[in-house]
Amino acid sequence: xxxxxxxxxxxxxxxxxxxxxxxxxxxxxxxxxxxxxxxxxxxxxxxxxxxxxxxxxxxxxxxxxxxxxxxxxxxxxxxxxxxxxxxxxxxxxxxxxxxxxxxxxxxxxxxxxxxxxxxxxxxxxxxxxxxxxxxxxxxxxxxxxxxxxxxxxxxxxxxxxxxxxxxxxxxxxxxxxxxxxxxxxxxxxxxxxxxxxxxxxxxxxxxxxxxxxxxxxxxxxxxxxxxxxxxxxxxxxxxxxxxxxxxxxxxxxxxxxxxxxxxxxxxxxxxxxxxxxxxxxxxxxxxxxxxxxxxxxxxxxxxxxxxxxxxxxxxxxxxxxxxxxxxxxxxxxxxxxxxxxxxxxxxxxxxxxxxxxxxxxxxxxxxxxxxxxxxxxxxxxxxxxxxxxxxxxxxxxxxxxxxxxxxxxxxxxxxxxxxxxxxxxxxxxxxxxxxxxxxxxxxxxxxxxxxxxxxxxxxxxxxxxxxxxxxxxxxxxxxxxx
Amino acid sequence: xxxxxxxxxxxxxxxxxxxxxxxxxxxxxxxxxxxxxxxxxxxxxxxxxxxxxxxxxxxxxxxxxxxxxxxxxxxxxxxxxxxxxxxxxxxxxxxxxxxxxxxxxxxxxxxxxxxxxxxxxxxxxxxxxxxxxxxxxxxxxxxxxxxxxxxxxxxxxxxxxxxxxxxxxxxxxxxxxxxxxxxxxxxxxxxxxxxxxxxxxxxxxxxxxxxxxxxxxxxxxxxxxxxxxxxxxxxxxxxxxxxxxxxxxxxxxxxxxxxxxxxxxxxxxxxxxxxxxxxxxxxxxxxxxxxxxxxxxxxxxxxxxxxxxxxxxxxxxxxxxxxxxxxxxxxxxxxxxxxxxxxxxxxxxxxxxxxxxxxxxxxxxxxxxxxxxxxxxxxxxxxxxxxxxxxxxxxxxxxxxxxxxxxxxxxxxxxxxxxxxxxxxxxxxxxxxxxxxxxxxxxxxxxxxxxxxxxxxxxxxxxxxxxxxxxxxxxxxxxxxxxxxxxxxx
Numbered sequence: 001x002x003x004x005x006x007x008x009x010x011x012x013x014x015x016x017x018x019x020x021x022x023x024x025x026x027x028x029x030x031x032x033x034x035x036x037x038x039x040x041x042x043x044x045x046x047x048x049x050x051x052x053x054x055x056x057x058x059x060x061x062x063x064x065x066x067x068x069x070x071x072x073x074x075x076x077x078x079x080x081x082x083x084x085x086x087x088x089x090x091x092x093x094x095x096x097x098x099x100x101x102x103x104x105x106x107x108x109x110x111x112x113x114x115x116x117x118x119x120x121x122x123x124x125x126x127x128x129x130x131x132x133x134x135x136x137x138x139x140x141x142x143x144x145x146x147x148x149x150x151x152x153x154x155x156x157x158x159x160x161x162x163x164x165x166x167x168x169x170x171x172x173x174x175x176x177x178x179x180x181x182x183x184x185x186x187x188x189x190x191x192x193x194x195x196x197x198x199x200x201x202x203x204x205x206x207x208x209x210x211x212x213x214x215x216x217x218x219x220x221x222x223x224x225x226x227x228x229x230x231x232x233x234x235x236x237x238x239x240x241x242x243x244x245x246x247x248x249x250x251x252x253x254x255x256x257x258x259x260x261x262x263x264x265x266x267x268x269x270x271x272x273x274x275x276x277x278x279x280x281x282x283x284x285x286x287x288x289x290x291x292x293x294x295x296x297x298x299x300x301x302x303x304x305x306x307x308x309x310x311x312x313x314x315x316x317x318x319x320x321x322x323x324x325x326x327x328x329x330x331x332x333x334x335x336x337x338x339x340x341x342x343x344x345x346x347x348x349x350x351x352x353x354x355x356x357x358x359x360x361x362x363x364x365x366x367x368x369x370x371x372x373x374x375x376x377x378x379x380x381x382x383x384x385x386x387x388x389x390x391x392x393x394x395x396x397x398x399x400x401x402x403x404x405x406x407x408x409x410x411x412x413x414x415x416x417x418x419x420x421x422x423x424x425x426x427x428x429x430x431x432x433x434x435x436x437x438x439x440x441x442x443x444x445x446x447x448x449x450x451x452x453x454x455x456x457x458x459x460x461x462x463x464x465x466x467x468x469x470x471x472x473x474x475x476x477x478x479x480x481x482x
Numbered sequence: 483x484x485x486x487x488x489x490x491x492x493x494x495x496x497x498x499x500x501x502x503x504x505x506x507x508x509x510x511x512x513x514x515x516x517x518x519x520x521x522x523x524x525x526x527x528x529x530x531x532x533x534x535x536x537x538x539x540x541x542x543x544x545x546x547x548x549x550x551x552x553x554x555x556x557x558x559x560x561x562x563x564x565x566x567x568x569x570x571x572x573x574x575x576x577x578x579x580x581x582x583x584x585x586x587x588x589x590x591x592x593x594x595x596x597x598x599x600x601x602x603x604x605x606x607x608x609x610x611x612x613x614x615x616x617x618x619x620x621x622x623x624x625x626x627x628x629x630x631x632x633x634x635x636x637x638x639x640x641x642x643x644x645x646x647x648x649x650x651x652x653x654x655x656x657x658x659x660x661x662x663x664x665x666x667x668x669x670x671x672x673x674x675x676x677x678x679x680x681x682x683x684x685x686x687x688x689x690x691x692x693x694x695x696x697x698x699x700x701x702x703x704x705x706x707x708x709x710x711x712x713x714x715x716x717x718x719x720x721x722x723x724x725x726x727x728x729x730x731x732x733x734x735x736x737x738x739x740x741x742x743x744x745x746x747x748x749x750x751x752x753x754x755x756x757x758x759x760x761x762x763x764x765x766x767x768x769x770x771x772x773x774x775x776x777x778x779x780x781x782x783x784x785x786x787x788x789x790x791x792x793x794x795x796x797x798x799x800x801x802x803x804x805x806x807x808x809x810x811x812x813x814x815x816x817x818x819x820x821x822x823x824x825x826x827x828x829x830x831x832x833x834x835x836x837x838x839x840x841x842x843x844x845x846x847x848x849x850x851x852x853x854x855x856x857x858x859x860x861x862x863x864x865x866x867x868x869x870x871x872x873x874x875x876x877x878x879x880x881x882x883x884x885x886x887x888x889x890x891x892x893x894x895x896x897x898x899x900x901x902x903x904x905x906x907x908x909x910x911x912x913x914x915x916x917x918x919x920x921x922x923x924x925x926x927x928x929x930x931x932x933x934x935x936x937x938x939x940x941x942x943x944x945x946x947x948x949x950x951x952x953x954x955x956x957x958x959x960x961x962x963x964x965x966x967x968x969x970x971x972x
Contacts, residue, residue: 366593374503386626387620388623392619400664400667400668403665403668404668408661411661415660415661419653422649423646426646430633430642430646468550468556469552472553473553
């Protein structure tokens with residue numbers, strides 16, 4: 001079944017809307033630059049919500065997945081679900097950003113956010129190496145700018161530059177891998193490559209080498225060890241709302257593309273090789289992330305290492321190479337999205353109020369602001385995998401998938417890591433609830449919009465841990481779509 | 483459609499906890515009244531269930547079932563049998579007592595009572611679950627209230643160490659059990675977490691032998707099984723009074739109960755294979771725990787180690803796989819839960835007045851708080867297994883069962899009776915008799931009304947069970963015969 005040009009255009013309606021949104025942002029900023037307050041953020045969030053609506057109206061996947069635009073993109077449940085994840089993440093990020101004074105009046109920031117989201121959305125949809133590479137770059141380059149957008153702060157600039165250099169390097173490696181694949185197979189279309197591998201026209205050894213290179217590139221995007229070195233510095237230096245976006249939507253985009261590439265090439269009779277590689281990445285990420293997080297004294301660095309460990313858990317789901325594993329990974333990404341957005345929102349807010357991101361700034365938070373302490377508690381427990389929060393069920397799914405497909409040892413490594421992880425999450429709780437605050441002034445939240453975003457995220461974190469069926473339905477639907 | 487008693491029992495404290503957290507912190511009177519009201523309601527419900535259970539029909543009753551995640555065979559399935567219902571009653575009693583002895587908590591009372599409510603919801607949930615996922619869900623729900631309550635209100639010197647140690651030990655145990663649970667879920671091929679279906683799954687011998695230790699020992703960590711018991715004394719001592727009562731009184735039973743439900747009942751052949759190992763570990767629990775309790779200088783550590791010792795008897799009862807042993811284990815869980823809650827409440831009362839738990843610095847408290855002394859002595863008599871008290875009716879069947887399966891275990895663990903008598907009498911003499919040392923005399927006063935109700939109520943209950951064991955025994959026997967039918971049928 002093929003689609004007409006009109007149908008294909010409708011299918012990328014959300015992406016087109018994002019381009020329009022970026023244009024609107026520029027125009028508005030020309031007219032009214034100084035009195036923007038929270039307008040830009042609201043417009044961006046509103047545009048994202050419009051894009052979500054249009055995705056439901058025009059870009060619903062058909063019963064069968066369809067390749068479109070000459071095999072560049074695929075209209076399927078994966079594209080659909082991940083697009084929603086990115087759009088939601090971007091909308092919430094826009095809301096959180098408009099309380100940050102240094103960036104809320106900078107239209108270029110929101111424009112970058114929109115373009116990056118556009119790139120991510122295409123990343124999840126692409127089925128062609130060239131399209132994939134373009135999408136990855138479209139998603140990444142704005143992120144480099146966003147990380148370094150506070151040009152007057154050395155740390156932010158350093159973060160942007162570091163992210164850019166590491167990112168450029170890993171893109172180069174990935175593109176080298178792509179070129180090898182093209183060289184061996186003579187095509188850039190993923191499904192054609194897979195057919196070539198199955199028909200043994202493409203030498204397996206060549207593909208293995210290429211995939212190792214490509215994997216290195218993806219491991220950078222999802223901040224899996226040993227390609228994680230950028231993460232702590234960039235997370236620490238970037239504006240906190242950008243960090244939240246980086247650690248959630250950007251990671252999800254990396255996973256979407258990674259799963260796409262792996263699932264298509266996985267079926268080409270060399271599963272053991274990839275599985276072993278992914279398992280190695282998972283083990284390395286979990287141990288590196290969790291062990292190095294323990295001595296951290298800065299909350300953003302701590303969450304950066306925690307995010308490396310979380311990538312490891314998600315990789316456990318991928319290792320199992322089963323529908324349950326992939327849907328577990330997607331469930332994990334959804335739960336992680338709302339959890340980390342909420343956590344970084346609080347971290348950013350505390351950072352602005354106290355001027356510090358050190359753990360010491362959180363001492364006695366439960367006395368200064370019981371509500372925020374409770375919000376942190378929910379987020380951290382979700383990361384630690386404690387019910388009734390989303391992270392609990394997500395962990396259960398990925399470990400379950402590992403056990404199901406005979407990787408019980410990996411599940412055991414995973415649960416041991418959960419215990420290590422819980423240790424430092426509890427330590428933060430202890431600092432908030434037990435330690436005496438340096439000053440006793442109560443902290444009051446006076447930004448209603450910000451509060452709404454935060455509460456929305458926290459409610460979703462809890463709902464994902466309690467009302468399991470719809471969320472599992474969504475992730476399973478996406479997992480089947482690959 | 484019958485009234486969903488079990489759901490109310492579980493969810494009411496959960497909602498109450500959330501509501502408490504949303505109240506303004508200043509309204510301490512309202513907050514503690516809500517907590518007391520809710521715990522009274524759960525207590526009444528647990529008593530009602532206990533009374534209304536049909537002992538003749540036996541089996542699972544008050545069953546509720548609702549789809550939760552059909553795609554993976556998870557359902558919200560609740561029900562109690564003769565084995566779990568006494569434990570629900572125990573939880574109902576101890577939660578109520580815990581709230582009552584905490585009546586005077588002032589530091590962040592809102593959070594304190596909210597966390598107690600969460601803990602209550604967790605224990606009620608585990609005892610009532612007929613679905614492995616539900617069981618695990620409620621089991622893990624207790625992680626953060628336990629940790630936060632210990633580090634926020636625990637004893638200043640050891641709270642951070644004790645709280646972290648306890649939490650990580652128990653979390654490790656439970657996640658190891660989780661891997662085992664997942665493994666048997668997938669190997670059953672039934673795609674269901676339902677315990678009743680999995681009971682009949684007939685797992686292969688190799689599967690049972692391989693995964694039994696994961697599940698039984700994983701959950702057994704919370705039951706204080708040797709050599710994974712060391713969280714217990716440290717954790718109990720670090721915790722505030724109400725939490726010690728709940729931890730030793732109910733949470734340790736949660737561990738033993740989960741080991742029974744998911745380990746013994748689902749993998750009976752695995753249990754038979756590993757029974758000698760469990761018996762040996764549990765015997766070490768019993769004897770070693772008692773000897774270590776004997777040499778403690780801290781009042782609370784004595785009780786902490788005595789819990790380890792007494793929980794060993796529960797595991798011995800399990801591993802005998804005899805009607806006597808299992809019935810005794812069920813009775814012992816109930817009796818020890820009440821007894822240790824009483825012990826810890828008295829320890830708390832003493833500490834609140836003397837501000838020390840060092841046995842050398844205590845003395846002569848019988849004059850100042852006679853009722854606490856009487857309660858402690860009753861608990862002590864239960865602990866020693868004195869006839870006429872609940873400890874006797876619990877321990878005798880366990881020894882009988884052990885004698886049937888492995889006489890040596892009965893002989894060695896019987897040593898503990900003597901040692902227990904020795905340390906209990908020693909503690910009673912040091913704390914309650916003799917002269918009151920000068921430094922602590924100033925702070926002495928009698929215990930409050932709430933405390934008196936707790937002490938008297940718990941003491942009478944233990945005497946009641948000791949005199950009329952038939953209140954509990956037929957019910958537990960009904961549960962045990964179902965357990966043994968699984969073992970025999972395999």
